[in-house]
Amino acid sequence: MATAAATKGTTKMSKIKSFVLVTTGAGLFFSGFSIYKGNEKFYTEVIMPVVRHLPAETSHKLAVFACKHNIFRTQNLPDDINLKTTFFDRTISNPIGIAAGFDKHAEAIEGLDKLGFGLIEVGSVTPEPQPGNSTPRVFRLPKDEAIINRYGFNSDGHKAVFERLRELKNNKNFKGVIGVNLGKNKESKSALNDYTQGVRMFGPIADYLVINVSSPNTPGLRDLQEKKDLEQLLEGVLVERSQLPVNNKVPILLKISPDLGKADLKDIAEVVTKKKSQIDGLIVSNTTTDRSDLKETTLAKENGGLSGAPLRSKSTKLIAEMYHLTNGKIPIIGVGGIASGDDAFEKLEAGASYLQFYTAFIYHGPPVVSRIKSELSNILKERGYNNIEEVVGNNYKKYLN
Known part of the structure; x- marks a missing residue:
């Protein structure tokens, strides 16, 4: 009897173990399959809340690691033809880029490109390596779909980032559009020197450069x-560009x-349209210090720049304002709170030619x-637009204050 009971108990335990293994395996398979297939609902409701x-x-570091090692699924389908546009004489399949701040050290460019971004901007990059501000320095505000960061230009420095870009372009023959966002070192005595160093270093290899004076x-x-x-800063930067041995027209x-x-x-x-300081484009905008109407009131007290949904309307109005003030002559990359095709279309209407x-x-x-x-492609079709260019700035007055 005892032996029979023991056997029955062993069989029961074996069934429980088998059940656990099967359900765990099924769960892992479903999770892996959902990640591979790019199931956004699974990401939004399962993966991201766990993360x-x-x-x-x-x-953040984990996400960069995943992009760096191509863990996420590659976008295999081509972009819709109505998203194709020209970016400073380069044809790109879509106008949507990843903003600076995600891939700070140019580690994950290939992975980001495979996800379907039309533009990839790295940085901010400072001349000398620096650790940035002390931790904690990044805060999520889930109720607001926002982030506050006070990284403070943590950077591997010019040389390290340049080597990664050179290897990518020379050894792997990368064809995507890469922008380098330039910053200054915290203890630097000359901002002009820091930015001209960046132009000198990255001008020959980048597809565009960004002068970031707004963090x-x-x-x-x-x-x-x-x-x-x-x-004075932009004049100095443009003089430096004119002296580049190659790619002296880098935007x-x-x-x-x-x-x-x-x-x-x-x-x-007035400055950016003046002959001696006329740059090639604007990025509108950086993060905000405004904390109006946030739901996460405790975290709202943290110092730093706020990004995400609360910035959307503010950045759109600013795009319209700069489009108006420059008579639409300076191309604008619109950034701030984009999370849907409607958000993207709104910024195009306001005057942005590209988005991040x-x-x-x-x-x-x-x-x-x-x-x-x-x-975004479906909105263009529904409203009778053939391409992105037809939308840019055609309703900017709607967004002016």
């Missing part, structure tokens, strides 16, 4: 947006803050790239 149990900076996390950086300082873009007043915007418009996002990628995972493109 949010990790510290924000840890999950709120480096003391005194935003002061460089003041008219006199900005004019130079300026990234501005969303927290500027109307007088400041007029000054910037970052925070939606963190909340919804890689499938959001294809979804936004698909939604």
Whole structure:
């Protein structure tokens, strides 16, 4: 009897173990299959909430690692033809890029390209390596679909990033569009020297360069947006570009803050359209220090730049304002709160020719790239537009204050 009972108990335990193994295996298979297939609902409802149990900076590093090692599914279907556009004499299959701040050290460019981004911007990159601000320095605000960061230009430095770009372009013959977002070292005594070093280093290899004077996390950086300082800085940067031995026409873009007043915007418009300081484009906009109407009231008290959904309307209005002030003559990359095709279309209408996002990628995972493109393409078709260019700025007055 005892032997029979023991045998029955062993059989029961064996069945439980088998059940656990089967269900675990099935769960892992389903999870792996969902990740591979790019199931956005699975990412949004399962993967991303699980990842949010990790510290924000840890999950950021994990996402970069996953892109670097091609863990996410490659977009195999070609982009819809109505998304094709021209980016400074380069034809690109879609106008949607990953904003600076995600791949700070140029480690994951290939993986991001395979996800379907039309533009990949790395950085900010500083001349010398620097650790940035102390941790914790990244905070999620899930109720607001927002992020606050105060990284403070943590960077591997020019040399390390340049070597990665050179290897990518020379050894792997990478054909995608790469922008390098340039920053200054925290303790630097000359901002002009830092930015001209960046032009000298990356001008020959990058597809475009960004002068970032709008991060709120480096003391005194935003002061460089003041008219006199900005004019001197851009003149110096353009002189440096003219002296490049190769690619001396590399586009130079300026990234501005969303927290500027109307007088400041007029000054910037005057500077960037003036012959000696006329750059090739604007990126509108960086993160904001504004904390209006946030649901996550405790985390809202953290210092740093806010990105995501709360920035959407503010950045769109700023795009319209700069489009108006520059008479549509300076191409704009629109950034801030894009998480859907409607958000993307809104920014095009306001005057953006190209788009970038970052925070939606963190909340919804890689499938959001294809979804936004698909939604935007459908909106163009529904409203009778043949291509992106037909939309740009055609309704900017709607978004002016």
